[in-house]
Amino acid sequence: xxxxxxxxxxxxxxxxxxxxxxxxxxxxxxxxxxxxxxxxxxxxxxxxxxxxxxxxxxxxxxxxxxxxxxxxxxxxxxxxxxxxxxxxxxxxxxxxxxxxxxxxxxxxxxxxxxxxxxxxxxxxxxxxxxxxxxxxxxxxxxxxxxxxxxxxxxxxxxxxxxxxxxxxxxxxxxxxxxxxxxxxxxxxxxxxxxxxxxxxxxxxxxxxxxxxxxxxxxxxxxxxxxxxxxxxxxxxxxxxxxxxxxxxxxxxxxxxxxxxxxxxxxxxxxxxxxxxxxxxxxxxxxxxxxxxxxxxxxxxxxxxxxxxxxxxxxxxxxxxx
Amino acid sequence: xxxxxxxxxxxxxxxxxxxxxxxxxxxxxxxxxxxxxxxxxxxxxxxxxxxxxxxxxxxxxxxxxxxxxxxxxxxxxxxxxxxxxxxxxxxxxxxxxxxxxxxxxxxxxxxxxxxxxxxxxxxxxxxxxxxxxxxxxxxxxxxxxxxxxxxxxxxxxxxxxxxxxxxxxxxxxxxxxxxxxxxxxxxxxxxxxxxxxxxxxxxxxxxxxxxxxxxxxxxxxxxxxxxxxxxxxxxxxxxxxxxxxxxxxxxx
Numbered sequence: 414x415x416x417x418x419x420x421x422x423x424x425x426x427x428x429x430x431x432x433x434x435x436x437x438x439x440x441x442x443x444x445x446x447x448x449x450x451x452x453x454x455x456x457x458x459x460x461x462x463x464x465x466x467x468x469x470x471x472x473x474x475x476x477x478x479x480x481x482x483x484x485x486x487x488x489x490x491x492x493x494x495x496x497x498x499x500x501x502x503x504x505x506x507x508x509x510x511x512x513x514x515x516x517x518x519x520x521x522x523x524x525x526x527x528x529x530x531x532x533x534x535x536x537x538x539x540x541x542x543x544x545x546x547x548x549x550x551x552x553x554x555x556x557x558x559x560x561x562x563x564x565x566x567x568x569x570x571x572x573x574x575x576x577x578x579x580x581x582x583x584x585x586x587x588x589x590x591x592x593x594x595x596x597x598x599x600x601x602x603x604x605x606x607x608x609x610x611x612x613x614x615x616x617x618x619x620x621x622x623x624x625x626x627x628x629x630x631x632x633x634x635x636x637x638x639x640x641x642x643x644x645x646x647x648x649x650x651x652x653x654x655x656x657x658x659x660x661x662x663x664x665x666x667x668x669x670x671x672x673x674x675x676x677x678x679x680x681x682x683x684x685x686x687x688x689x690x691x692x693x694x695x696x697x698x699x700x701x702x703x704x705x706x707x708x709x710x711x712x713x714x715x716x717x718x719x720x721x722x723x724x725x726x727x728x729x730x731x732x733x734x
Numbered sequence: 735x736x737x738x739x740x741x742x743x744x745x746x747x748x749x750x751x752x753x754x755x756x757x758x759x760x761x762x763x764x765x766x767x768x769x770x771x772x773x774x775x776x777x778x779x780x781x782x783x784x785x786x787x788x789x790x791x792x793x794x795x796x797x798x799x800x801x802x803x804x805x806x807x808x809x810x811x812x813x814x815x816x817x818x819x820x821x822x823x824x825x826x827x828x829x830x831x832x833x834x835x836x837x838x839x840x841x842x843x844x845x846x847x848x849x850x851x852x853x854x855x856x857x858x859x860x861x862x863x864x865x866x867x868x869x870x871x872x873x874x875x876x877x878x879x880x881x882x883x884x885x886x887x888x889x890x891x892x893x894x895x896x897x898x899x900x901x902x903x904x905x906x907x908x909x910x911x912x913x914x915x916x917x918x919x920x921x922x923x924x925x926x927x928x929x930x931x932x933x934x935x936x937x938x939x940x941x942x943x944x945x946x947x948x949x950x951x952x953x954x955x956x957x958x959x960x961x962x963x964x965x966x967x968x969x970x971x972x973x974x975x976x977x978x979x980x981x982x983x984x985x986x
Contacts, residue, residue, distance in 0.1 A: 616839025620831060622821055626814050629783055631885070632807025632835040676822045 421682055424675060428689040435696045443704060458699065460597050464604050465653045465660065466667075466691035471611050472649035473664030474671070474683050478618050479642055480548060483672060484727070486664040487650045489552050490643075491559035492533050493659040494566070496651075497585060499528060501566040504581045505573055522596050525655045526603070526648075533647035541640055548639065585658055600652045607645045607652075608684075614642075615680035622678060660713060662720020667691040669727060735759070735780070735889065735921065740789030742775055749775045751945040752789070757923060757938075762915045764936035765925045766956075768966055771942040773925045774814075774893050780923070781812035781891050793889060807835035810889040811882045815897055825869070825877050826862045829853055832884030852884040856910060872903040879907065883914070890914065892924045896931060904928075908935040933957045933979050941965050957981065 436459055444451040476487045503521075536558070540551040570578055611618070617638065620631050628635045653660065671687035698712045737755040741748060750772040757763050765773040778784035780791055782798055791798045793810060801809070811832075829852055833845040841849075853862050856876045866874060875895060882890055892911075896904040912935055914920045926932045932939055932953070939956040941949040943965055949956050956962075957979045962970045971982040 616834070619839065620834055623819060623828075623831060626783055626812070627831070629803070630781070630807065630812050630882075631831060632804035634803045678821045678823050678827070 421677070425682065425685055425689070428686060428693070432689045432692045432696075435693055435700070439696050439700050442700070457594055457597070459696065460601075461657060462692060462695040462699070464597065464600055465657050465663075466695050467608060467688045468604055468649040468653040469660065469664045470667050470671075470687035470691045471608050471684055472646040472653075473668045474680065474687055475611055475618065475642055476646050477668055478621055478680070479639055479646075480552065481622075481624070483669060484665075484724075484731075485552070486668075487646050488659070488664075489559070490533055490536070490555040490647060490650075491562060492529055492647055492650045493654055494559040494562035495529055495532055496525070496654045496659065497566045498562045498569075499525060500584055501569045501573075501581060504577050504584070505569045519595050519599065522655055523599065526600075526651045529651035529654070530644075530648050533651070534644050537640060537643045537647070541636065596656060600656050603648060603652050607649045610645055611642075612681070612684060614638075615684065618642075618680040619678060658713070660716055662724065663691065663694075663716050666716070666720045666723050667694065669723070670694075735923075736790075736792040737776075737780065738790045738792070740776070740779060740791060741787050742772070742779060742784070743787055748945050750779070750786075753945075753947055755940065755947055755950060757921065757940075759921050760915060760919045761937040762911060762922045762924065762935060763938045763940060764932035764953075765923070765940045765942060766927075766929055766932050766965075767942035767948075770944075772945040773942050776942070777812070777891050777893050777923065777925055778814070781810060782806065783812060783814070804835050807885070807887075809887055810891065811885045811887040812891040812893070813878055813882050813895060814893040815895075819866070821866070823866050824863050825858055825866060825880075826853065828866055828877055829858075829880045829884050832881040832886075835885065848886060849884050852880040855883060855913075856880040857906075871898040872900060875899060876903070876907070879910065887920075889921045889923070892922070894925050894927060896926065896928065904931065911935070929957070929962065929981050933981065954979070 440452060440455050440459065472487050477483055477485060536555070537551065540554055541548075570581065573581070617633055620633055621628050621635070621638070623631075625635050628638075667687050667690055671683055671690055674690070675683060675686045677683055677686070695712070698715050702708065702710060702712050702715065735757040737753055737757075740750060740753045742750040749770075753772075753776060765777065767773055775784065779786040780798075798806060798810075826849065829849050830841060830845070832852065833841060833849060837845050853859055856879055858873075858876060858880055861869070861873060861877075866877065869877065875898065879892075879895065882892075890911075895907060899907065908931055911922050911924065915922055915937070924936075926936075936953050939949070939951065939953050940947055941956055941961070948965060949961060957972060959970060959972045962972065962981060966983070968983060973980055973982060
């Protein structure tokens, strides 16, 4: 028991130092002597990375525990697709006016998050009630709804003026370079609320690992708890999506690297570990994008590329077991 | 433990029909009966894993739905046939989950003591630090029983715990349950398929058929040829060997 604790502390400590080191390198490398400017610019991005990394880590790990699958991510609830549709409709119907909305960015962001949370929450509540708490029915419908929303977005995009479409593309691609400072505060606050709830519930989540029957036996009201968790997960995903756009594979990579790296079942440590790992990956990735590829690629392309390969490898591994 | 007018319907088929039952405290009661008789369904409803359509179930004088989830978890434990879980977990850690209703994950000295006691009771001392995915089906079953034991409840419900166990483990497990009743005064309710285990170890037997309780009596009264023949609709020989009744049902 003590030995296990020691190795936990060692692992998390190492991750922490690597994360801090990478952040320091990222902040200070090649500043051309222009410290203040570089720090302000990069510091802002780092804050964005922290919020997105933590939100994605907590939400994915929670979601995977609820669904008992290491292959699913919260995207399956169709939250990303909803974001896509909201953005598309905004650009489609307002177009140029969008730029006049610029001063109200905070409001747009808040509305964005709110719509996503309300939609996914009502979807979850409705389906869990209707489907007799059948989680997989919910996931299936989420998936179908996701494709439906994506098709709807594509439909609007085809009708769109090419110029506006171009701008829309810019807005849709995950981008950490455009993180807005005033949005960071609001999303940071929401993040802290969601994350502290999940962290407090980490022992309950450990029990949920054992399955529904054991969960009930050990005194957890599983259907209610599941619903609460899914709502928090959708809030976290909404924050991250509204802040930087959809990052499909990030959650998958981070959670699976965490499971195989930490060999752990306690959510407390999984949460901390995966948050650090996602920070390392994000900041490291951004560093590569800026200084190795000289902005010839974007971090979302890298995430999708690496994540896709990792997913195929994981599936292959699972298949050959 | 009282069961009053409890029914459950699945897709217009009544799996459990208005069952009334009073289970004796501090006894080992076995549920027997052919497949589809509703034994497991009834057990699931008794342990709130499954919602009942109507009726009431009382333990220690209170209806089970009036209990808080956490409070009921300190009174009643259920173990269903479980599938392998894919987790990095040692035996001791899995057994520790049994203390969750009390400690919410923060184990106290008392918790540790009860965990060790449960491990010892099931003869798991030297397996305690093994990973659960290295265990055989029989060993894992014992670990789950240890977890239920660590939960320290007055009522223990088990749904076909002898599945996947060989004869020696099955007999061992039944002896452990017997000791729980005799030494610790627990009330154990168990669904069994092999009537010989019921005949040898149970105090009382509840025989179910087509969603209804057909017999509920002490073991000697139920393990009788006319009763069993009617229950299973086959020709069963009941013979006595070394003071215990055995049922022979292979020779039709």
